[in-house]
Amino acid sequence: MIAIEHLRHVDAAPARAARERYRAGSVAPTSGVAPGFTQANMIVLPRDWAFDFLLYAQRNPKACPVLDVSDPGSHATLLAPGADLRTDLPLYRIWREGKLAEETADARAAWAEHPDLVSFLIGCSFTFETPMAEAGIEIRHITDGSNVPMYLTDRPCRPAGRLHGNLVVSMRPIAPGRVADAATISGRFPAVHGAPVHIGAPDEIGIADLGKPDFGDAVRIEPGEVPVFWACGVTPQAAVMASGVPFAITHAPGHMFITDIPDSAYHA
Template identity: 70%
Template sequence: MRADAVAEARAARAAYRAGRVAPTSGVAHGLVQANLISVPADWAYDVLLFAQRNPKPCPVLEVLDAGAVESRMAPGSDLRTDIPAYRIWRDGELAEETTDASAAWDEHPDLVSFLIGCSFTFEAGLADAGIPIRHRELDRNVPMYRTAQQCAPAGRLRGELVVSMRPIPAGRVADAVTISGRYPAVHGAPVHVGDPAALGIADLQAPEFGDAPEIRDGEVPVFWACGVTPQAAIMASRPPFAVTHAPGHMFLTDVPDAEYLA
């Protein structure tokens, strides 16, 4: 990681707190980024069990105590404000997108927050190995898809696996597998390489989350388990209330990727 990455992460969190909105892929290169899901305390066990049973899409990095908003992975942070964009869910429906989720904690002071590993972490490793990260080149959000593959249910939670996709030159697919596989805490190796139809994805150009991809000749679509999976579980399972990050707009930590090397 670059020596000034932590300073960059802190400055970015401050900018997001002040209202800046942008996808976080590529920001603070070499530091861990995280997905957020916050639920009322009586749903916390279901979320933690869902994560335990589905570790590839839901690798839990930290669970905060009920009501707590400062992550141990980012001293001085505030989960209510330091993510560029949030989604507020009511009964499984997207009720609001906002840049400041403080009102959610006012309404539910017992929210339990889960920080879940994000594939943007291993993108640093891919980039360092000279593997192109198309959505960064195009300054777009990574494309994410709901699949036909069901996660293992847990308590009141069920839902489909969500995957992120990166087009990889065929000659670098093995490298991409090896490099991402070194980071099991941030989704690890791909869940699927190649045929989108086998995952139940009808049209790669129509991702459910993020932006459409650009796949060039000689490139293969490679799919990784995605931390947006809990949002699909919210839609399918309809808890009364939840807060998440907006896809692609992650929580930046001060923790080096290298701490999660297997």
């Protein structure tokens, strides 16, 4: 990937405009928004949990490719100068003792509870939807104007310290003649989940019913289409639940942080 300091010339006006809308209170999934700018999952944890999480990410790089980590107590990121991670995502989830306590469009009150929060920004598969669409592969949830469907699998992640949990995947139905193209194109973007982890046979990864996603919305699957599964940045939220993490702030699934970084920077 290209080092951030070489990207200062990129005019990130569409990304900034989207963040400003969310800061002003707009709430909606971000798939298809500010196309060409990399989107990120977020998990924010007290400093005491930061090593466990960074190690969990290192050990599960398909699900948790780390794009940036803030300094403790900071709500800024190198990936979008001037952005405020407490307000610039459309929707947040506040977690207490491993349980979803609240959804909010403004995380400032929750953020103020801990002086030493560390924010992790994690690659999002929305990033490679743009080159897939440019290659003529239909992205069904964009066509239908819904959120991407996400499923909790029965595949355990490699644990790290106090953190454990199963893999979460996103799913896109793809025509059989384009599955290889979808794998190849997404595989060029390892920092945003890369190639699929599973193609076809949902039951083999513990998904009983594609019509009932654990996160996001169900999508139409046309006859003959193959369900293609990518590792998903909601995996940290599954670990928060499974591990009973005392306090965390995350994005709400599908409601990502939009960075100033062009997708091409993460092309392998």
